[in-house]
Each structure stands twice: as C-alpha cells, then as structure tokens.
Amino acid sequence: MFTRVLFPTDFSAPSMRAMEYIAELKDAGTTEVVLVHVIDQKDITQIAAGGAGFLGTVPDVETEVQQRLREDIQSSIVDARRKLEREGLAVHVRTPLGDPGKEIVKAADEENASLIVVGSHGRSNLRDRLLGTVSEYVVKNAHQPVMVVKRKSPE
Template sequence: MEEIVYKKILYPTDFSETAKLALSHVKAFKTLGGEEVILLHVIDERDIKKKDILSLLLGVAGLNKSVEEFESELKEKLIKEAKNKMENIKKELEDIGFKVRDMVVIGIPHEEIVEIAKNCDVDIIIMGSHGITNLKEILLGSVTENVIKKSDKPVLIIRRKE
C-alpha cells in the first residue's frame, strides 16, 4: 500500500479570521512530517476588472489617468499589500522550521488554488470554511466549496468561530 505523507501543504488565505484559524492547523503538520508550506493569496481579478467603477473612481478623485494605468497601479499596490500581510505568517512558519514559498497571484481564487495545488503537487490543502464574507446562514464559502469540488487533493477545512 502507498504510504501517505503530508510534506507539502498549500495554505490559501484571504487574511480573514477563519483563514487565520487555519494557520494553527498548518503549524500542527510540522510534527506530522510537514516540510514545506505554499502560502497563497489570490487577488480576485473580478474586483479589479470593473472598468466602469474604475473610471468613476478616477473621475471622483479628479485624476487625469487612463483606466489601464490606474488598473496596473492598483494591481501593483494590491500585490505589495498582500506580500506585506504575508510576511508575519511566513516568519511564523519559518520559525518552526517550515520552508515557505509565498505567492500572490491575480485570478479567480478557487481556480488558482486548484491549479497551484496541482502544479506544485501539494499533499494537502488547508483552508478556512469561510472567509471575508462570512455569511451566517452559509455552510461553506464558495471558494472552499469549489476547491473541494474541483481538486482531487485532500482538503482540511477549518471551521469558523461560532
């Protein structure tokens, strides 16, 4: 029988409370054979592709910039901000002996998570049951729901706080 080991972990985060709860569980894998963590944040491209909103914002701010220019500056800023937020998490994981790769990509969150899990050949995905939206009556956030539907990797889902 094939031996199962969880060496390489994918930890996608939207920096929400529930995603933060999942971090403790990622850490627990260190003593279970965990070696490497891929820390991933996906900037939702649908949020920055709203050209009409961008051009309205430019108008309100009185800025004389093209929407394309504004969009690329916005992307750069969002990437930088996410990298900053990841720094502490990266350090925490490195301090307990994990090798950490931090990634910020732009796309559709669940698609990027599924794709990166496959391409990086991770052993497990650890994520929150909910994220930033955190609707009371919803059993699972849509990102997590789509990941468990579309990825063939094991997924450990950490519940939100009641």
C-alpha cells in the same frame, strides 16, 4: 504523509485560523508550506475602474487605492510567511491573478501538494452558508485531500 501543504489565504480571520493548524501537521511530516494568495480579478477590475461604473474605462496608471492594496497584501504575506517560518517550516509564496477557487486547485496540482488547508469562509464570512464559495469549490475540485478549518463560533 503530508510533506507539502498548500495554504490558500485571503488574510481574513477564518483563513488565518486555518494557519494555526499547519504547525500541528509537522507531526504528520509537513516540512514545507506553499502560501497562496489569489488576487481576485474581479476585485482588481472594480478598484481599477476607480468607481467609474460599468461604462467607465480602466486607467493604465496604478491608482493610490491599488497601490495601498498591493502594499497591504505584501505586508500580510510577509507576516504570514514569518509566522510559518518561525514554526520551522519552509515557505514558498504564490500570488496568482484570477478566479480564487480555480487558481488554488491549479496551484495545488502544480506544486504537488499533499494536502490543502483552507478556512471554511473567507472575507465575506457569510453566516448562512455551510462553506464559503471558494472553499466549497476547492473541496469539490481538488485532487488532493482538503482540510477545512471551521470559523470560530460566535460567543
């Protein structure tokens, strides 16, 4: 029923908790996972500015911070991919640049996903919101069923 699952992640704890549920979907026919990490355009612009502020210019040369960010993302993608592959799932990776919610919905359509599995909150993990802004956007705009995995409750 859910052959191809789209798994958007920002590698936060709530997001990675959602990955734990994907292996359980093998019993529902899941054989393939599309791992999506959206590089948020807003984050890149702020980092590229190097703290120069709104009136500063964006340098053409990759800064040390940008390079470290890129390396950290690549390392996290490799770790997540390996974990899913150890569960016997085929994994395809997408790393679009743009608005996370919009890019996730777009990827789900382009990849013909049968289900989207998303964490209820991402990096901001705001406790006073029922859903994070990205997961809320995906739930409201996706054309596929969306499984939202709640964050762990505080002990």
